[in-house]
Amino acid sequence: MSESLPVGAAGKLAPIRASVPNAAKVRWPCNWPWNWPWNWPWxxxxxxxxxxxxVVLPFALSNYHVFTLTQVMIYAIAVLGLNILTGYNGQxxxxxxxxxxxxxxxAAILMHRYGVPYWATLPPAGLICFVLGVLFGLPALRxxxxxxxxxxxxxxxxxxQLLKYFDTWTGGQQGIVLVKxxxxxxxxxxxxxxxxxxxxxxxxxxMRLAANLLNGRTGRALVAxxxxxxxxxxxxINTPRYKTLAFGASTLFTGVAGALAAIVVGFVxxxxxxxxxxxxxxxxxxxxxxxxxxxAIVGGFFIESVPNLANDVSDAAPWAIYGLAMLLFMYLMxxxxxxxxxxxxxxxxxxxxxxxxxxx
Amino acid sequence: xxxxxxQIFSGLAAGAIYASLALALVMIYRATNLVNFAQGEMAMFxxxxxxxxxxxxxxxxGAFLITLAVSFLGGMAIERxxxxxxENAPILAAVVVTIGLLLIFNxxxxxxxxxxxxxxxxxxxxxxxxxxxxxxxxxxxxxxxLVVLAVLFCFFRFTxxxxxxxxxxxxxxxxxxxxxxxxxxxAIGWGLAAAIGAVAGIMVAPALFLDPNMMSGVLLYAFTxxxxxxxxxxxxxxxxxxxxxxxxxxxxTYLIASQLKFTVALILIILxxxxxxxxxxxxxxxxxx
Amino acid sequence: xxxxxxxxxxxAFYGQSEVLHGIDIAVERGGMTVLLGANGAGKTTALRAICxxxxxxxxxxxxxHRLNGRSTEQIARLGIAHVPEGRGTFVGxxxxxxxxxxxxxxxxxxxxxMQRMYAYFPILAERRRQQAGALSGGEQQMLAIARALMMSPxxxxxxxxxxxxxxxxxxxxxxxxxRIRREHRVSVLLVEQNASLALEFADRAYLIETGYxxxxxxxxxxADDPQIRxxxxxx
Numbered sequence: 001m002s003e004s005l006p007v008g009a010a011g012k013l014a015p016i017r018a019s020v021p022n023a024a025k026v027r028w029p030c031n032w033p034w035n036w037p038w039n040w041p042w043x044x045x046x047x048x049x050x051x052x053x054x055v056v057l058p059f060a061l062s063n064y065h066v067f068t069l070t071q072v073m074i075y076a077i078a079v080l081g082l083n084i085l086t087g088y089n090g091q092x093x094x095x096x097x098x099x100x101x102x103x104x105x106x107a108a109i110l111m112h113r114y115g116v117p118y119w120a121t122l123p124p125a126g127l128i129c130f131v132l133g134v135l136f137g138l139p140a141l142r143x144x145x146x147x148x149x150x151x152x153x154x155x156x157x158x159x160x161q162l163l164k165y166f167d168t169w170t171g172g173q174q175g176i177v178l179v180k181x182x183x184x185x186x187x188x189x190x191x192x193x194x195x196x197x198x199x200x201x202x203x204x205x206x207m208r209l210a211a212n213l214l215n216g217r218t219g220r221a222l223v224a225x226x227x228x229x230x231x232x233x234x235x236x237i238n239t240p241r242y243k244t245l246a247f248g249a250s251t252l253f254t255g256v257a258g259a260l261a262a263i264v265v266g267f268v269x270x271x272x273x274x275x276x277x278x279x280x281x282x283x284x285x286x287x288x289x290x291x292x293x294x295x296a297i298v299g300g301f302f303i304e305s306v307p308n309l310a311n312d313v314s315d316a317a318p319w320a321i322y323g324l325a326m327l328l329f330m331y332l333m334x335x336x337x338x339x340x341x342x343x344x345x346x347x348x349x350x351x352x353x354x355x356x357x358x359x360x
Numbered sequence: 361x362x363x364x365x366x367q368i369f370s371g372l373a374a375g376a377i378y379a380s381l382a383l384a385l386v387m388i389y390r391a392t393n394l395v396n397f398a399q400g401e402m403a404m405f406x407x408x409x410x411x412x413x414x415x416x417x418x419x420x421x422g423a424f425l426i427t428l429a430v431s432f433l434g435g436m437a438i439e440r441x442x443x444x445x446x447e448n449a450p451i452l453a454a455v456v457v458t459i460g461l462l463l464i465f466n467x468x469x470x471x472x473x474x475x476x477x478x479x480x481x482x483x484x485x486x487x488x489x490x491x492x493x494x495x496x497x498x499x500x501x502x503x504x505x506l507v508v509l510a511v512l513f514c515f516f517r518f519t520x521x522x523x524x525x526x527x528x529x530x531x532x533x534x535x536x537x538x539x540x541x542x543x544x545x546x547a548i549g550w551g552l553a554a555a556i557g558a559v560a561g562i563m564v565a566p567a568l569f570l571d572p573n574m575m576s577g578v579l580l581y582a583f584t585x586x587x588x589x590x591x592x593x594x595x596x597x598x599x600x601x602x603x604x605x606x607x608x609x610x611x612x613t614y615l616i617a618s619q620l621k622f623t624v625a626l627i628l629i630i631l632x633x634x635x636x637x638x639x640x641x642x643x644x645x646x647x648x649x
Numbered sequence: 650x651x652x653x654x655x656x657x658x659x660x661a662f663y664g665q666s667e668v669l670h671g672i673d674i675a676v677e678r679g680g681m682t683v684l685l686g687a688n689g690a691g692k693t694t695a696l697r698a699i700c701x702x703x704x705x706x707x708x709x710x711x712x713x714h715r716l717n718g719r720s721t722e723q724i725a726r727l728g729i730a731h732v733p734e735g736r737g738t739f740v741g742x743x744x745x746x747x748x749x750x751x752x753x754x755x756x757x758x759x760x761x762x763m764q765r766m767y768a769y770f771p772i773l774a775e776r777r778r779q780q781a782g783a784l785s786g787g788e789q790q791m792l793a794i795a796r797a798l799m800m801s802p803x804x805x806x807x808x809x810x811x812x813x814x815x816x817x818x819x820x821x822x823x824x825x826x827x828r829i830r831r832e833h834r835v836s837v838l839l840v841e842q843n844a845s846l847a848l849e850f851a852d853r854a855y856l857i858e859t860g861y862x863x864x865x866x867x868x869x870x871x872a873d874d875p876q877i878r879x880x881x882x883x884x
Contacts, residue, residue, distance in 0.1 A: 142633075142634055142637045143633070149395070150587045150630070154627060157622060158626070161620050275580075286452045317468060317470065317471040319466060320463060322463055325460075326459060334446055334449030520749070523750060527750050534737035536721040538725060538751060539726045539754035
């Protein structure tokens, strides 16, 4: 027809979405935050408010709750890793429990055998898991869908068994007991709260890194590969490199989370890193929103809190309640909490802004 | 040599059970593109139902048939009530729903029946045959599996409903245009898969002893077998399951102690898949641009 | 005589986008009506709206039945056979199985109908045990039409039967459809881009452009209309 190309004020092409009729009514796909308007002051305010809350919270809660929140944040980092791989790049992984274990044991062995200080175990754990991820990513290039799930499953299943087998290093079935780190003197924090802030700092850094990775060229390439692999190749995207990179980045995050878990809990044993952990990460991803960054935190909450709450609800069959919670979440919000509410929120803010007469 | 043949035969018997569960997984995958993580737990729950019936005094085969019927209806009900709400949702949501189902069944079984191991009777006496090459129980398990497979084959090949189900799985849009109620076909598919799972559970329970976690290992083997054979191929599922059974047994006997045997078997299978990334009999997913 | 199919102010939606903006179409009993138009005009969508495959609003009346609230399977059972765009054959099943599926809604054995189809399309009889995916384009189109006819429909919806086929094959298919229409008094609603050929066989024609009916009348009137001849018939 005879519509001209949409041109904005500066003579540059206006974003296509602005010219789509009924744009406000369209439900955006799951890869929010592509369409989150960055120039809002709201975003900075909301972020700052959440961070302020996170900083104040541990002083208002008991030791046990602080420990629980720390666990939530650790799981959030792990789930964030899975989101990068499965959400943004579309490669399913049932093996992230194994990478979590790899990070945890790397940290544990470094601290226990070589006396490495706890904060210095994070980079090696991350690096080793990055290398492992890339090594996994290479054969994973051959596989898709359920076949890829099987290959990653091998990681989840093999890890606990290998950990038990090489018991001179790993302490076998008994695992390794670690000394919980002391807080630095002069800050006036006890051990639990120091660890809380330590993990919080790592979480914020991880989210920043993920955002940088996913909102730039790399992220767009990953999403292109996920949504239309053939078109991606035709556009010149080096698919094998990006897919392997996605694997490595993903396992790096999860491995660091594992190292943090070893530090915070003070104990590693093969039984804690079963296939069920991998499935839990997947569930956490789905519940939060598989292709989101903020959803990882929701996922972390879900994995940590719901089993505990389920225990309160039913003594006899707590896991059934947990399973039921999963069902209900998926019925109500199949794209996850952030995946569903995010686009809705963006749409609502757009309407609000246009109602106030602000330029789009 | 004798030991090798012996291990192969007992591997085939175990493989027959993996093949059954693998077939159930493939049936559901073909129809809905979904791997049903709860297949093992559903089979376990069916086995508990059979156990209850046998303990109440019913003869074995009577309990067997009633359990199959109940599992069929249960599978249909689960598809209609639990899976239907997420059938148009992203596939990950459906996967999470099956994981939730897994937990629910496992937990319910533990609550109703407790976690103590129970003995489960076998209809086949455990006598050695052909100079301890195999046992009558192994032959029995393989025979039952073959009967189930034959019945299924005839159902899908020769009946109108079977044909309609195949059509609905391949091309739901065109199937609707032929007047086929695709939702109903899906439900029947789940029912059949649940019934096959029940057979697998009942056949394996005498050896593994009945407890809520009985089928978790079997599910992993079945999943591996289904993928080795090609997740879209029922024949592949059966052959894959048998190969996994034999491989697991041989690896356990000749290569490595029981702890790592699944890992090693899995790695071997992945090496095979590297050469055929869609399984031995699977069809490549053809993408049209 | 009342038309066998009537669409009144029918709108169709893909997601949130409205694709058909209130169209009126009628198909005479025993006649052939053709929907013409360029790519993306909404012709296929109109057929999908009749079958309930897309979200629609408005009145669709088929032989005193309202089709609005019904599902696709129910509509098929009422006697509407749809040969979709791209043929929609079950490529993994054999020719014979495809035909058996066509008769799914009928009681009794499909044997008689199948023999009749083999008489109309001898090539299908030859290839009856072959996989449908191995057939050529023209043969698949014949299979798709045969499958639709297996249910002895009252109304046949044909979506671009000439797509991707050689001209000779297309002519033979059209001739066959015309013969079947006369012999079995099946009403036909045809969607075609090949306007000249379609207007030769049809009774009535509608011209659809971006979701609106812009022209309608007898096929001869549209064929003679100079505007349409310039835009769609190329001369």
